[in-house]
Amino acid sequence: MNLSRRAFLGNSAALAAGIGFSDMSHAATQIVATTYPGSFDEAFKGVVGPAFAKSSGGSVSFTPLLGVDQIGKIQASRNAPPFDVVLFDEGPLVPAIESGVLEKFPAEKSKGFADIPQAFRHPDGYAPVITVQLIGIAYNPKKVKTPPTSWEDLWKPEYKGRVGITGLGSSLGTAFMVEIAKMNGGSETNIEPAFEAMKKLLPNVGAIAASPGALAALFQQGEIDIAFNYWNNVALLAAKGVDIAFASPKTGAVAVRSSAQIVKNNQAPKLVLDYLDAVMSFEVQKALEASPWVMMPTNKNVPLTGANLTVAKSVDDLVAKSVLLDWTKFQPLRGEWITRFTKEVRI
Amino acid sequence: MSNTRGHALALEGVGHAFGSTIALEDVSLSIAAAELIALLGPSGCGKTTMLQIIAGFLRPTKGEVLFDGNRVERIPANRRRIGMVFQNYALFPHLSVFENVAYGLRARKTSSAIVKTRVAEMLDLVQMGGFASRLPGQLSGGQQQRVALARALAIEPGLVLLDEPFSALDKNLRLDMQIEIKSLLKGYGVTSIMVTHDQEEALSMADRIVVLNKGRIEQIDAPDALYDRPASLFVNSFIGHANFLRGSVTADDCVRLAAGPEIRLAKSTQHCRGSAVVLSVRPENISLVDSNKPGAIPITVRATMPLGSVNVVEGVTPTGEAVKINQARLSSIAHARVGSGAWVAINDMTAVGVFSAPAETFSVNGAKEF
């Protein structure tokens, strides 16, 4: 028996749903775009929505979803997808492209594409990166007196029981493990040294969080004092008065590139392009960069300000300083890694 | 064993109130060992409260409870050694007949050998020896009743309390069980107190009956005495049937009935001349007579009922008082026809009760039909 996965998923979902509950007929003046739950969603609703309405005359409805959940939903209804634009980290983007649910980006028609540096353009012609999530070391400055300078600092005996980690289900945990593997003689495909290093880290591990958000919350609860984490999470918590600070390791913070991608068979190709142009535009990127969102811009003309200036001087500097990983190499291995992490990394 | 193994019981000035509702008021009573007492009264009269107090499930708000002269108000129910038989028997439905009867013995940590013999002895006593392994649900009402009694007696109680013990039984079975239980209790020689609202049950079983009304004792007496010499209009109406005839005192020993004739009493009354009274006459103490008989009362016949051994005639006086006559079948001197007039007269003036008329119109709803 050789049944294609997407055909099967499509059929089984239709079977399960009977007639299908998805909204198949949104008007052509409205598009549906996904965001990530949390501050990301708030920022897009607050900044991108109004800007898009102004520039295109259309409107956008936002649905917060985790990257991996989106693929299944589109596959379940390929001919009338529930979203027009989807948001992916580098990792989930790989299977999304493979499954054929995405359309390439019409760069020649785009107004904003010229301002995006090469590192943030997709090598195969899919839509470009719209924001970057930096991964470094978050720590409680009240408990950790000398700011950490390297990933290895997490292994210091003085942090016994105070280190927080999260699994490979997130881009955060995956990027960290790949960096640790590289640091210990492994590579983007050889994760073995990272697992060995994790075993040595276990005495220091105070909590294993279920997600990056939960990992950030652990600082708030005082459960941990040091952990790898997203710059954006740290900046948002610090702005709320939580004792948390961010340090880039001397090897460079890892940049996880997030892109908004066009769904095949979407209802309004013109509006979708307008939407992507709006997201890439100077005005929107500048607003997203500012407080309280402090999202890293990818439009090279947007100057960095405030807290963002503490990690990079400009978008070009960000590209130069950050570690970029080739997720196409290890994304297919991630499933196995996730399961292995769950089994082996236990306290 | 002697046949007076029971406690003597005394209540002295016992009262109980639930919040502001007074359930029992200043009740005093003494019961001899091995006596069988019935607490009789309409619902809400306080009889159940009294039983709960004696059993130890309620602590009286005032007064003393004495077993053989010792105060027990502060002794909890589970240390009073009282055998209790409940209205619906309250057999443990999940335990066999054997285990039900053994329950009290096991609670007293009796050795299993003794439990075995004692339970067998008790089951034989109530003729339930062959049912030891049955569950209560598999028994008839009468059988459950016997088991409940065996369970109560197994702990060799100083006192057996029975709460409406026959109310769940068929009317036919009831009399048989009354006779049986009475002889068992008497034969066993235990002091017993049963609560009932059924005067027949009380009359047929008890040595003495305590009539309660509104939390007070109306009368304590032997069944005959209660019937023949009720101390109050309430007792009179509650025990047996009575005809109530209104009148007013005209002389020391004379009452003029509202219905017509003046009647001479057997002895002089304590009521002052002119005061309103009620004469109570039992149906068997009144007969149909000729119109010229002295003291004859005119009635209109409403119904006649030939009930086998007796004929019952119901009539109404010109003043609207209902009159019931029980007449031996043979003495059908006068034939009453429904709707026609007739005359009745009192047979024996010594068995007539004279009570002062209550302030409000006296209702005979409390009276029981035979």
Next chain:
Amino acid sequence: MSGSATHEPRQLLPALPLAALFLAAFVLPLIVLVFISLFRTPQFLELSPIQYVKFFRDQFSVTVLLETLLLGAEVAMLSLLLAYPIGLAYLGSGKIGRALITFLIILPLLTSSVVRTFAWIVILGRDGIVNSTMLTLGLWDSPARLLYTWGGLVVALTQIQLPLMALPVINSLLRLNPNLVKAAEGLGAGRFRIFFTVVLPLTVPGAIAGWLLVFAAAATAFITQTLVGGGRIVLMPSYIYQQAVGVQDWPFSAALSLIFTVAVIGIVFLVGTTSRRFARGIDAV
């Protein structure tokens, strides 16, 4: 009149919408799940029962299942231990007391389990109420780890699921003939004897109903397990989620779901029937 012997179609008509919903929302997805679980690889190539073999050969997966069932059983037991005192207090209370107890039992049901779970995070956290109290009183010299521990999870789940136990237990206690308790007391039994020989055996149906509800609810409580247990404690619900969403191994996660469903239903069935037989066994002595 409408005994179980006569199943006239018209009498069953009102149950039709529920039956349809049950079919569409439970039975059909379950069938799809069975189908998915029978593929050899996440690419849906080739039918094979390999996922089930993989599960039972994998010590880790089997342990996750057993620990999840153990969690359900522990929470159900603890709830049972707490429900009886609550029920007895209810029975012994007046009108106002009963209303208050009912309100306190119902109250948690009126808040979302997410809110209740976060409340437990606040209570059990390193700087939480328990730790700060114990430290202030000088009973502990350093904050204890309560959150993200097995014990903390059991306690939090017990509080959250307690209404499911307390309500059936109270209902059974209310239906218990109070004269049975008086009879036992009159026969000389003390409180404990009365409880264990009369009250407990006669309220077993309520206790079992509550036990099964709490067991199933606690074993499958994804949110509370994840938030209070953290990433440290891996249980079936989060394992299934991870395999489906994180690893994208649908066949294996479908197999996990089915094994878990069968295990929970199996235990519910097993406990239900054996306890009923046990109850009949008491009756038949």
